[in-house]
Amino acid sequence: LALPAPSFCQVADVNEQTAVGNKPERVEWFAGLGFGIFIHWSVDSQLGSVISHSLVGADEDYCRRYFEDLPKTFNPKRFDPDEWAELIRLTGARYVVFTAKHHSGFCMFETKTTDFSIMNTPYGRDVTRELVDAFRAEGLAIGHYFSPEDFLFLWRQGTLISRRLPEAQPVNNPGLLAHDQAQLRELMTSYGKIDMVFIDGPPEGLKEVVWESDPDALVTRGAMETPEQYTPGVPLEGAWEGNLTMGTQWQYRGTNETYKSGTELINTLVETRAKGGNLLLNIGPRPDGLIPVEQEARLQEIALWNLVNREAILAVRPWVVTHEGDLWFTKAKGEATVYAVVTRTDWPWGTEKSFTLQSVRATGELSLIH
Numbered sequence: 011l012a013l014p015a016p017s018f019c020q021v022a023d024v025n026e027q028t029a030v031g032n033k034p035e036r037v038e039w040f041a042g043l044g045f046g047i048f049i050h051w052s053v054d055s056q057l058g059s060v061i062s063h064s065l066v067g068a069d070e071d072y073c074r075r076y077f078e079d080l081p082k083t084f085n086p087k088r089f090d091p092d093e094w095a096e097l098i099r100l101t102g103a104r105y106v107v108f109t110a111k112h113h114s115g116f117c118m119f120e121t122k123t124t125d126f127s128i129m130n131t132p133y134g135r136d137v138t139r140e141l142v143d144a145f146r147a148e149g150l151a152i153g154h155y156f157s158p159e160d161f162l163f164l165w166r167q168g169t170l171i172s173r174r175l176p177e178a179q180p181v182n183n184p185g186l187l188a189h190d191q192a193q194l195r196e197l198m199t200s201y202g203k204i205d206m207v208f209i210d211g212p213p214e215g216l217k218e219v220v221w222e223s224d225p226d227a228l229v230t231r232g233a234m235e236t237p238e239q240y241t242p243g244v245p246l247e248g249a250w251e252g253n254l255t256m257g258t259q260w261q262y263r264g265t266n267e268t269y270k271s272g273t274e275l276i277n278t279l280v281e282t283r284a285k286g287g288n289l290l291l292n293i294g295p296r297p298d299g300l301i302p303v304e305q306e307a308r309l310q311e312i313a314l315w316n317l318v319n320r321e322a323i324l325a326v327r328p329w330v331v332t333h334e335g336d337l338w339f340t341k342a343k344g345e346a347t348v349y350a351v352v353t354r355t356d357w358p359w360g361t362e363k364s365f366t367l368q369s370v371r372a373t374g375e376l377s378l379i380h
Contacts, residue, residue, distance in 0.1 A: 031221055032228050040206070040228055041249040042343060043104040043151065044283055044324045045316075047309075048253060048292035049094075049141075050109050050155075050260040053080045053116045053131070056297040061261035062113035065161045065171050073165055076114070077126065085132035089299025091144035097301070099148040101309050102316030104324070106145050107153035107208050107230075107290060110138050110197055113173065115162035120200075123192050126162050142201045151205040153230070154197050158190050158211035173211070181214050191219050198223035206230050237287075241278060245285040245328050252282045255292045256305055262294040269304050272311030277353045279312070279323060284338040284351075286328040322349035331369040339369075 050061055054076070057064075065076060098106060111117050117127035119138035128137050142152055158180045161171045167185065172178045180187035194216055198204055206228040207220045213232030220227050230236055235250040242250075256275065257267045275291065282289040291312075293305045301309075316323070326340035329348050333339060336354040341347065348370060357363055 031217060031233055033226060036226055036228050037234075037249050040230075040288070041286070041327070042325045044288055044326070045101070045103045045279060046105040046107060046151075046153070046251075046288060046290045047098050047101070047103045048107050048155070048260075048290045049295065050112070050292055051137075051295045052109060052112050052114065052118065052261065053084045054114065055262045055295065056080060056084060058262060058264045060259050061109075062157075062161065065114060065165075066173065068171070073171070077162055077165065081116075081126065081131045083132070084128070084297065086137075086295075086297060086299030087133075089133075089137070089140075089295075091137075091140040092147075094141065094295075094301065095144035095148040095150065097306065097309055097313075098145070099150060100313045102313060102320050102324070103150065103291075105151035105153055105205065106141075107155050107206065108138060108141055109155040111157055111160075111193060112155070113157045113159045113161055113210075115160035117193065119197065121193055121196055123189060123196070124162070138197075139201060146202065152201070152203070153206040153208060154204055155208045155210060156190075156194055156197065156216070158186075158209065158213070158216055160186060160189065163189055179212050180216070181212055187215050190216055194219045195223060198227070208232075208236070236290075241281050242285060242287075245332065246287065250287040251290050252278075252287050253290050253292065254278060255294075256308055257294075260292055260294060262296050262302065264296075267304075269308065272308045272315075273355055275308060276312060276315050280338050280351045280353055281333075283323040283326060283340050284328060284332045319351070322351055334368055337365060337367065 052061055054061060054064070065073060110119050115124065115126055117124060119127065120129050120136040121127050128135070145152055159173055159178060163186055164171050164178055169177050176182045180190050198220060204224065204227055208230050209216055209232035213229065217229040217232050220229050230251050234248065235246050236253055237250070238253045239255065241252055257263060257269045279289045293301055295301050322340055325343050326349065327343050329339040329341040331339055336352060338351045338353060340349045350367060
């Protein structure tokens with residue numbers, strides 16, 4: 011449903027509520043993107059394990075096998091960045107965030123800072139460069155995920171692998187901070203214009219590197235709200251980004267995985283947009299470079315929905331009312347149009363159903379989209 015917005019509608023522009031350090035106009039641009047794809051992929055996708063975290067509390071033998079043996083067998087021969095990019099563009103997503111480096115310290119890009127990278131595997135090519143080029147060719151905005159915590163660095167330094175100990179944090183570990191800053195400068199200067207960086211850990215000393223490298227670049231996590239695996243009950247102040255997995259973990263899990271339905275993912279996208287956020291939906295490619303068929307199918311289901319309904323969730327802002335029961339509202343930016351999206355699933359095929367909107371005053375200009 012597309013309805014003219016009543017005259018009492020007052021929605022503050024996102025640029026009145028910006029995250030410190032991000033340019034207001036770039037925050038406003040980000041809020042209009044609406045939907046992005048997160049990609050978690052690293053050397054331990056070969057194991058189907060939780061990405062990086064298996065190293066926390068691990069003994070010496072496990073750490074050595076992880077750091078020394080896993081790179082020897084990582085060879086995604088079926089990886090096709092153009093296929094990934096084409097599928098992601100089809101979904102209606104406007105941006106992509108890729109795990110350039112997760113907590114383990116394994117770099118999915120060419121770097122001078124460590125030998126623990128994709129360049130020292132049988133694949134031996136810069137995956138990040140190939141993806142950035144493919145995404146950019148499809149008109150997608152480019153984002154890097156970067157972890158300040160680096161388990162290999164801690165292990166070689168003789169520091170206990172942890173995300174909680176003070177000495178495991180860059181702000182308390184000068185060597186680690188310098189290491190991270192050098193890597194982040196490589197990522198900001200070697201791949202053309204980078205639109206955003208997701209800093210998954212203490213951002214002090216690193217978000218400044220992003221803005222110094224490119225004042226137009228956005229820091230998402232580290233400078234704005236990024237709720238993980240849930241949707242806030244009420245709209246958050248300013249631009250924000252929800253992060254969600256399709257299954258139970260971020261990286262590929264080949265067995266005992268349970269996926270959310272396409273309907274559930276679409277409903278989460280609608281609710282997130284109604285509350286003023288972007289949805290960054292995650293995929294976890296297989297170690298051979300293919301996107302799992304279950305994830306591909308859900309991306310295609312979202313693509314179909316967005317082909318029909320994308321006006322209601324892309325360049326929109328929250329309305330004065332987020333929802334009435336299972337009806338969620340968004341407002342077209344700069345236009346007197348309110349969208350009402352029905353998210354109920356108990357509507358039998360081939361039947362008519364009527365809805366009464368309590369918060370919207372319709373006029374003769376009412377138009378039914380579908």
